[in-house]
Amino acid sequence: MMDINFILESTSGKLLSGNSAATFSRVSTDTRKITRDEIFFALKGDNFDGQNFVEEAFKNGASGAVIEGSLSQAVDGKVVIQVPSTLRALGDLASSWRMSFPDLKLAAITGSNGKTTTKEMTWSIVSLKHNTLKNTGNFNNLIGLPLTLFELNSDHTAAVVEVGMNDFGELRRLSEIALPDIGAITNIGHAHLEKLGGLDGVAKAKGELVENFTEDNTFVVNLDDPRVEKIADSLNCEKITYGIKSDKAMIRASEIESSDLSNIKFVMTIGDEQIPVQIKGIGLHNIMNSLCAAGIAFSLGCDSSQIQQGLASYKPTHMRLEVLDTNYGFKVINDAYNANPDSMSRAIDELVRLNGGGKAIAVLGDMLELGEGSESEHIKLGKYLSACGVDSVIAYGQFSPNLLQGFDDSKNGLSATTHEEAAAILLELADPGDLVLVKGSRGSKMELVIKELEKE
DSSP states (O other): EEHHHHHHHTTTTTTEETTTOOEEEESSTTTTTTTTTOOEEOOOOOOBBBBGHHHHHHHOSSSEEESOOOOOOOOTEEEEEOSOOHHHHHHHHHHHHHTTOOTOOOEEEOOOOOOHHHHHHHHHTTTTTTTTEEETTOOOSHHHHHHHHHOOOTTTTTTEEEEEOTTTTTHHHHHHHOOEEEEEEOOOSOOOOHHHHHHHHHHHHHTTTTTOTTOEEEEEEEETTTTHHHHTTTTOOOEEEESSSSSTTTEEEEEOOOOOOOEEEEEEEEEEEEEEEEESSSSEEEEEEHHHHHHHHHHTTHHHHHHHHHHHHHHTTTTSSSEEEEETTTTEETTOOOOOOOHHHHHHHHHHHHHHHSSSSEEEEOOOSSGGGGHHHHHHHHHHHHHOOHHHHEEEETTTHHHHHTTTOOOOOOOOOOHHHHHHHHHHHHHOOOOEEOOOOGOOTTTHHHHHHHHO
């Protein structure tokens, strides 16, 4: 339960109406899911104003509301709190709630690629030692993270959250809200270039997560990424390092074996100790994700047996290098959740590496948020597909002409205007034994191609 004084003090809010002794069971931002005794935050967006739904929230059982404007009518004893910004107040309240559990240790993970997988791997390990909260779905932003933190209770001893961003300042604010004890940046890559510019801009934005770390914090550092290492060099905090290429890393991987579509085996070195590790799924880059997860888990007191067991029990996340069988005899690598130039190249590497003698076919949607570099990045992607020996490409989206220009093979490079058309072309091209990659940015919704294949 959360009392009204805690909310007022946390948000510097003004009580406009209601009982000053009121308490609330939960915090909500969605009137469609609100239940009795919750407090509703009337958030504002470009295309909506939550204050228009306050009356609906009360009808659905809410006991209170936090608003930016003024009261337009009587609310019959309901609590109404006024703040300058409901979004800011939501984050401030979540931060106060997080601080009310002083013994809890929280790890925050960001990066251009791999943050969700790393978070899931970390949770799989850490939950063996701690009662551990994690965020789910897309709850990694200025709304989702606070809503996740409100799930904390006295039974939790650890939390593992991923945090994302689209622009400068967002990770700084997310770090203010979550107050992480441990931070990790999986890598610095070609993502969100539309607002961040080049890789140095991405590094600057990602570095906001840990910029205020002190000797009381721990930074889990990818030594194989020079930009992440540079961020670490500027910090006076504890550091746990990992990498495959770097022999200076505390946590390393060797003897890597990956020959099928089900698992990867390797030996993980943690200081002077070596342990055999097996993780489900594909993607050699997931070895790096597992090393990062091991570093976070180590900082939270997990031992090598828990790291080994936790990674073995990790289950690959839906639409992230997920291998699917089809009724047509070919297999699909479903990597449709999102895409940028780096994750595209890694997925293509897996397609070619794991293709077992049939054709390697790529069904690709646009990579978004690349700004002025969109056309050139899609041309580069096409050239990479050609250089890797991908047999056929089906391109969908605004930048499909650029991708096919780079692929430079009119016979085996085809364009689709709808997901249904892309699926139909694929069924014409693919034979039993072929391997197909389906991938694109979230806005491309390439999972709809796979749904077409599943229709009877």
